[in-house]
Amino acid sequence: MAHSGLSQLLQQLEQVLLGKPWQIRLALACILARGHLLIEDLPGMGKTSLSHALAQSLGLSYQRIQFTSDMLPADILGVSIFDKHQAQFVFHPGPIFKQMVLADEINRASPKTQSALLEAMAEQQISVDGITHRLPNPFFVIATQNPTEQSGTFPLPESQLDRFMMRISIGYPSHDAELAMLKTVQTPQTLDNLPQCLTPLALTQLQEQCDKVTASDALLNYILALIHDSRSQTDAIGLSPRATKALLQAAKAWAFLEGRHYLVPEDVQAVFCSVAEHRLRTSSQLQGEALSERILAGVNPIM
Amino acid sequence: MSLKSITTAMTTKSADQQRLHSSKASAAQLSAYHANGPQTGDNISRQTLFWLLLTNLAVLSPLFDKTTPWTLGICAICLLWRIGIYVGKVAKPPRYLVTSLAIGAAITLALVSGTIGLLNALVNLLILGYALKYIEMRSVRDVRAVVIVGYFLIALTFIDHQSMLNTVHLIGVTIINTCVLVTLYQSQHRWQHTAWIGAKLLLQSMPLALLLFLVLPRFAPLWLVPNMKEAQTGLSDSLAVGDISKLTRSSALAFRVSFTDASPTQAELYWRALVLEDYDGLTWRQDAGIKQIQKDAFFFPPSRPDPARQLPSLTPKTQNSTSNSQPRVYRYQVIAEPSHQPWLFGLDVAYSQDDKLVNLPDYRLYALRNVDQRMGYNASSWPQAKMDLTLSAKQRQINLNLPADSNPRTRQLAAEFKAKYPEPHKRLWAMMGYFNQQPFFYTLTPPPIGRQQVDDFLFENKAGFCAHYASAFIFMARASGIPARMVTGYQGGEYNPQANYLSVYQYMAHAWAEVWLENEGWVRFDPTAMVAPNRIEQGFDAEFSPEQSYLQESPFSSLRFKSMPWLNELRQRFASVDYYWSLWVLGFNQERQNKVLSGILGEVTKAKVAMFMSVCIGLIGIYIAYSVGLFRFKREQDPISAKYQRICQRLSKFGIARPAHLGPNAFAAQLIDTHQQQSPQFCREFDTFTQSYVALKYQNLADKDYQEALKRFNAAAKALNWLLFGPSKQLK
Amino acid sequence: MKRVFSAFLQRWLARRMPPSAEFTLSHRSIFILPSGFGFVWLGLVLLLYLFGTNYQNNLVIGLSILLLSLFNTCILYSYKNLAGLRLRALTPPEVYAGETITFPILLNSNHSSHHINLNYPNNLGYLVKHVGTPDEQALVSFANQQRGIVSAGRLKIESTYPLGLCRAWSHIDLDNAHIVYAQPFESPLQLEAATESGQDEPLEQAGKYIAGIDEYKGLKPHVLGESLKQVAWKQWAQGRGMLTKEFEQPQGDPVWLKLAPTPTHLEQQLSQLSWQVNRLSQLEQYFGLWLQQPNGEDIILAPALGNSHRIACQRALALYGTHAQTQNKSDKILVNHELSHKPHIPPHRHSTHAASHVEDRL
Numbered sequence A: 001m002a003h004s005g006l007s008q009l010l011q012q013l014e015q016v017l018l019g020k021p022w023q024i025r026l027a028l029a030c031i032l033a034r035g036h037l038l039i040e041d042l043p044g045m046g047k048t049s050l051s052h053a054l055a056q057s058l059g060l061s062y063q064r065i066q067f068t069s070d071m072l073p074a075d076i077l078g079v080s081i082f083d084k085h086q087a088q089f090v091f092h093p094g095p096i097f098k099q100m101v102l103a104d105e106i107n108r109a110s111p112k113t114q115s116a117l118l119e120a121m122a123e124q125q126i127s128v129d130g131i132t133h134r135l136p137n138p139f140f141v142i143a144t145q146n147p148t149e150q151s152g153t154f155p156l157p158e159s160q161l162d163r164f165m166m167r168i169s170i171g172y173p174s175h176d177a178e179l180a181m182l183k184t185v186q187t188p189q190t191l192d193n194l195p196q197c198l199t200p201l202a203l204t205q206l207q208e209q210c211d212k213v214t215a216s217d218a219l220l221n222y223i224l225a226l227i228h229d230s231r232s233q234t235d236a237i238g239l240s241p242r243a244t245k246a247l248l249q250a251a252k253a254w255a256f257l258e259g260r261h262y263l264v265p266e267d268v269q270a271v272f273c274s275v276a277e278h279r280l281r282t283s284s285q286l287q288g289e290a291l292s293e294r295i296l297a298g299v300n301p302i303m
Numbered sequence B: 001m002s003l004k005s006i007t008t009a010m011t012t013k014s015a016d017q018q019r020l021h022s023s024k025a026s027a028a029q030l031s032a033y034h035a036n037g038p039q040t041g042d043n044i045s046r047q048t049l050f051w052l053l054l055t056n057l058a059v060l061s062p063l064f065d066k067t068t069p070w071t072l073g074i075c076a077i078c079l080l081w082r083i084g085i086y087v088g089k090v091a092k093p094p095r096y097l098v099t100s101l102a103i104g105a106a107i108t109l110a111l112v113s114g115t116i117g118l119l120n121a122l123v124n125l126l127i128l129g130y131a132l133k134y135i136e137m138r139s140v141r142d143v144r145a146v147v148i149v150g151y152f153l154i155a156l157t158f159i160d161h162q163s164m165l166n167t168v169h170l171i172g173v174t175i176i177n178t179c180v181l182v183t184l185y186q187s188q189h190r191w192q193h194t195a196w197i198g199a200k201l202l203l204q205s206m207p208l209a210l211l212l213f214l215v216l217p218r219f220a221p222l223w224l225v226p227n228m229k230e231a232q233t234g235l236s237d238s239l240a241v242g243d244i245s246k247l248t249r250s251s252a253l254a255f256r257v258s259f260t261d262a263s264p265t266q267a268e269l270y271w272r273a274l275v276l277e278d279y280d281g282l283t284w285r286q287d288a289g290i291k292q293i294q295k296d297a298f299f300f301p302p303s304r305p306d307p308a309r310q311l312p313s314l315t316p317k318t319q320n321s322t323s324n325s326q327p328r329v330y331r332y333q334v335i336a337e338p339s340h341q342p343w344l345f346g347l348d349v350a351y352s353q354d355d356k357l358v359n360l361p362d363y364r365l366y367a368l369r370n371v372d373q374r375m376g377y378n379a380s381s382w383p384q385a386k387m388d389l390t391l392s393a394k395q396r397q398i399n400l401n402l403p404a405d406s407n408p409r410t411r412q413l414a415a416e417f418k419a420k421y422p423e424p425h426k427r428l429w430a431m432m433g434y435f436n437q438q439p440f441f442y443t444l445t446p447p448p449i450g451r452q453q454v455d456d457f458l459f460e461n462k463a464g465f466c467a468h469y470a471s472a473f474i475f476m477a478r479a480s481g482i483p484a485r486m487v488t489g490y491q492g493g494e495y496n497p498q499a500n501y502l503s504v505y506q507y508m509a510h511a512w513a514e515v516w517l518e519n520e521g522w523v524r525f526d527p528t529a530m531v532a533p534n535r536i537e538q539g540f541d542a543e544f545s546p547e548q549s550y551l552q553e554s555p556f557s558s559l560r561f562k563s564m565p566w567l568n569e570l571r572q573r574f575a576s577v578d579y580y581w582s583l584w585v586l587g588f589n590q591e592r593q594n595k596v597l598s599g600i601l602g603e604v605t606k607a608k609v610a611m612f613m614s615v616c617i618g619l620i621g622i623y624i625a626y627s628v629g630l631f632r633f634k635r636e637q638d639p640i641s642a643k644y645q646r647i648c649q650r651l652s653k654f655g656i657a658r659p660a661h662l663g664p665n666a667f668a669a670q671l672i673d674t675h676q677q678q679s680p681q682f683c684r685e686f687d688t689f690t691q692s693y694v695a696l697k698y699q700n701l702a703d704k705d706y707q708e709a710l711k712r713f714n715a716a717a718k719a720l721n722w723l724l725f726g727p728s729k730q731l732k
Numbered sequence C: 001m002k003r004v005f006s007a008f009l010q011r012w013l014a015r016r017m018p019p020s021a022e023f024t025l026s027h028r029s030i031f032i033l034p035s036g037f038g039f040v041w042l043g044l045v046l047l048l049y050l051f052g053t054n055y056q057n058n059l060v061i062g063l064s065i066l067l068l069s070l071f072n073t074c075i076l077y078s079y080k081n082l083a084g085l086r087l088r089a090l091t092p093p094e095v096y097a098g099e100t101i102t103f104p105i106l107l108n109s110n111h112s113s114h115h116i117n118l119n120y121p122n123n124l125g126y127l128v129k130h131v132g133t134p135d136e137q138a139l140v141s142f143a144n145q146q147r148g149i150v151s152a153g154r155l156k157i158e159s160t161y162p163l164g165l166c167r168a169w170s171h172i173d174l175d176n177a178h179i180v181y182a183q184p185f186e187s188p189l190q191l192e193a194a195t196e197s198g199q200d201e202p203l204e205q206a207g208k209y210i211a212g213i214d215e216y217k218g219l220k221p222h223v224l225g226e227s228l229k230q231v232a233w234k235q236w237a238q239g240r241g242m243l244t245k246e247f248e249q250p251q252g253d254p255v256w257l258k259l260a261p262t263p264t265h266l267e268q269q270l271s272q273l274s275w276q277v278n279r280l281s282q283l284e285q286y287f288g289l290w291l292q293q294p295n296g297e298d299i300i301l302a303p304a305l306g307n308s309h310r311i312a313c314q315r316a317l318a319l320y321g322t323h324a325q326t327q328n329k330s331d332k333i334l335v336n337h338e339l340s341h342k343p344h345i346p347p348h349r350h351s352t353h354a355a356s357h358v359e360d361r362l
Helices: A003-016 A023-033 A049-060 A073-077 A111-123 A175-183 A188-192 A200-212 A217-231 A241-257 A265-279 A288-298 B002-037 B046-064 B069-089 B095-116 B118-135 B140-160 B165-182 B192-213 B243-249 B289-296 B393-398 B406-418 B424-437 B455-463 B466-479 B532-538 B558-563 B565-586 B591-600 B606-629 B639-652 B664-676 B678-700 B703-725 C002-017 C036-054 C060-081 C233-238 C263-282 C307-318 C325-328 C350-361
Strands: A037-040 A063-066 A078-085 A088-091 A100-104 A125-128 A131-134 A140-145 A166-168 B236-241 B255-261 B272-275 B283-285 B330-336 B358-360 B365-367 B374-380 B484-489 B494-496 B503-504 B509-515 B523-524 C022-024 C030-032 C087-088 C100-108 C114-121 C126-131 C136-143 C148-150 C155-159 C165-171 C178-181 C191-192 C209-222 C243-250 C255-259 C289-291 C299-306
Touching: A003 A049, A003 A265, A023 A037, A023 A049, A023 A166, A023 A200, A023 A241, A023 A265, A037 A049, A049 A063, A049 A140, A049 A188, A073 C350, A078 A125, A088 A131, A088 B358, A111 A140, A125 C155, A131 C191, A140 B639, A166 A265, A217 A265, A217 A288, A217 B678, A241 A265, A265 A288, A265 B664, A265 B703, B046 B069, B046 B118, B046 B140, B046 B165, B046 B192, B046 C002, B046 C191, B069 B095, B069 B118, B140 B165, B140 C036, B140 C060, B165 B192, B165 B565, B165 C060, B192 B591, B192 B606, B192 C060, B236 B272, B243 B466, B255 B565, B272 B509, B330 B565, B365 B374, B374 B565, B374 C114, B374 C243, B406 B424, B406 B455, B406 B466, B424 B509, B466 B509, B494 B565, B503 B565, B523 C036, B565 C060, B591 B606, B606 C060, B639 B664, B639 B678, B639 B703, B639 C243, B678 B703, C030 C036, C030 C060, C030 C136, C036 C060, C036 C165, C060 C114, C060 C165, C060 C255, C100 C114, C100 C126, C100 C178, C126 C136, C148 C307, C178 C307, C191 C299, C263 C289, C263 C307, C299 C307
Parallel strands: A037 A140, A037 A166, A063 A100, A100 A140, C255 C289
Antiparallel strands: A078 A088, A125 A131, B236 B283, B255 B330, B255 B503, B272 B484, B330 B374, B358 B365, B484 B509, B494 B503, B509 B523, C022 C087, C030 C165, C087 C100, C100 C136, C114 C126, C114 C155, C148 C178, C155 C165, C191 C255, C209 C243, C289 C299
């Protein structure tokens, strides 16, 4: 492990979300790669816990927004209200002005509201009444989403999905993990009392170190081969250049978490499904997941 | 319920957007399709035009000397026009203009064809067509036509440019011409790339071409083809006294000879080319009778008996070595330089069985066609054979004929000789002696002589060269009643020890006399030998300094190096290469072909040749296929990865297959996990192997570290191979 | 005779190179013969040989032999140019009968291939100048008049690289059958309601969303005179001014496009339906498609909205009465989940509950 704070952080998170070290690493890699994270799973799988614990451990200002179908953009971004004393409009910032925003059940909100959030994510700033307000730095959005099959959901359009660096799903815990979970007592208070492992400044430094992870030509060619393969699938629209960049960035973060200063194909493979899944638009019944695995299986990293 | 329906509305909406998007995309695709997709037909690319320009220059420039001024002018205009089109300043000429120009040119050429010769006219027509087609080129088809004609023009150039340098140059032109075709299929626009492809194609075709050159059958000319009209060089069929001195100022090569067995001495090298019997007081000419025979030679080849058949009947009586009953014979091969005349050269008495030439009754060799290109022929000479033991009355009369009222003083001298020496043999030697006793002087720049040529020479100037002496001697002989005639040709030869042949240059041109004696036939008398014996015995250089004579008019001749030994050797070396070139490439005929094939195969049979051919063609096919890349179907892989793959492949034979998508580290982990118990040593090696592989491929190492990692990698690979295939097979 | 031969040829080709969406050219599938120019070239070689023989000029003979050898080299180059070329058919964009289909085909090759012409028999060719490792897309056109599943047949891949002396070619079947929609033919909308219950508004309007009370749509600036019940007071209290809440609801029952086939005018009827399907989709109207079949079950597409519905309708129309439809052969192309064989009453968009919920929140 490259950094003591990081290992401590991982350990701590693993205690919050039992038996899911892989997902925790992915989430952390996403943050190190300055990406936004989408967690898709059934309710009650620990999405909220994970994100809350992440914010708490990283010492970031945190706000949870529970999305509902009647939510309006202003409910997230904030409104200008007329201040009678000053005789002018004063901007009241919405919940989004936090370093880490948990957009819970984002697919419950109407598309309008969704896109307001996603625009803010993309530009790291918002415009209300013609005035631009910068969002804090670092700025992360962890959105959770219920599977689309569930009733009462608005699926995120593909173009918006592209803004999330990764999509992960947590999945049911293993027997042992669930048993362990039942044995420990965890209340929301325990989450709030989690010790802070990293400062925001340290996080920025770690992000910079991630950028310095080197990628050899052979590896870049491997990435390109994967991307190229995704584009030539008959039943999918391929990955965009933005996805290519995200893949490299995420793989670097993963390598950094592995304590390496260079990339190997395994790093790419580790993050590929999470990065590519939600961007592969399939025209057939085949799920993105199966597709991304098919692509991975079809490309030989030895080149 | 309602939310669900909104959801479906949303999806359909987004699907609509997507459709809009895709239709836009397909519109963009369609426009791209029209821009470059479907065959845009026959547009000639700029790159092709560029190469065409180059080709035009390259193909036409060596033909410069064959063109009439008109042709040259039109070519120049066409070229300028084309450059104008290329640069974009001029439009293409209207078709009618080109057509009328072409018709006009063709008519003019037809009119002048009488003066410049039919072949020349045809060549000019072809050149004109080439140049004109070139400016009105519209389609790929036209480009191809131009290229085809280009090849033909190159072939025409080969007719009288046959030296090695020329060949190299023309191969270059061929490459350029081929490049035009290459550009039709190239998306690469760099000219270097095109040139490389063109050169590569031709170079790869060379081996097969060489083989075919060796084995393809050679035929005799199938029909008579028109000749080029060219300025003739060398000896002519008439000799005005003074002509030879012009030749002595030329350092050009006349012909080269290589003797099969023994070679004669310098003094024996009298190369007979022409026999001149008519004398009008000023000029020596061939007799009309022999001229007629020459003219009809192609259709009614004259014949004379092979001296070999005549000789054994002769008893070796008076001449030199009596002990040797075998008649002396010289067999040799001559490579004549193009002179554009039919005269060939042989030592007395020469006979040749080649089908390209005939043996004339005056003991000369005569080519059936003008020597327009280097021509090789075999000949044999029997120096002891006699020429014309009987002389017909007509012949006798021709060879005694003298112009009336000419040279009275000489006639008087001849009469004196006749009175003093009634025996012809003695008389002739007395005449020869006369040149020796009187103060005659051998010079290449004699003082001018008047109408009574022989009188002036014998009694006034007493200075001249071979033609003067021979002419005076023959005059005296005839005047004293002995049939005599003038023979011209070359005397001597420069020996090249490296390639073992003689070079005969134009400056070795010579004239001598032949006298007919009872029982002896025609006997050679060379009065020049009485004046300048060195000229005959040691060669031309012994008598004259080159600067005075043959180098006067050729300041850059390599013969200047004769005085400097090592440079001279270099010159001779070059000359030998050129000689071999003439012998083996230019003179490669059926005979040589058989010689080569029998050298390779032993006895030449059809089956053997066929076998040899197919083996060679097979080898060449494999070679080309390899160089084309047919054997490299797989993507060219980095050698390190290839080695890694190989090891993995070997592992798969032991049931440990690497799934194609697995990264090296993951595979190693998997392998070590499963095989740690059975074969720890192997796992250790494989770990090192993987580590160094990963380091090499993914770590962007500095050069030194890289080399070290490479060393480790190779060592590990070797160790693994040993473990896998060595005596102690580790994995079961 | 000719037909017999071509049939034989087709069978032979099919055995040798069976249809496949992805194809790599190899020695099994490449044919090479001299091109017209190649024959001219060989003529030149012969001419030069005679010329050289007559003038007894070995260099001219040498040139002719060199050109012959060059020809031989070109054969190998031609072969290599096509060998290893991989072709893959992509799905073409949607197309109507009478339009030209452009089949997108991806080409790539491990080495470079040059100047490859692709075309379907009797159609315009598409020239690919250079193919390397990255995919190159070629759009090969195929003029077509019919609706239904259209297969373009064997694709001809041809190249005369490097010098145009030999023509190397291959006929491959990329198995890219495509559904061609019926040619749209403008016609008045002929809509039918599912239930004949008294609807007074014109059918053209049925199935559209109109302003209503059921579904919350959004806020818009208040215009004087609008009902005060609709004003969003909460927003007013936040100082955002007077805004009106908008609601909408679907109007009436969804309508149906129906085909009662008459054998003589079937194609025209389909064309008209094709146009109407597009028109209704453009108008964002709910509609279903009901295709009666004289012998067999009717094809019924439940009323829906949007592009995927439009595509499903067009497919049903395209395949109506064709072999493929009865065989249901190419599952790949058909979107089955939209095709149901049971009449399906469209879901009513009752959402009072949701609307009141929204109200509460506001």
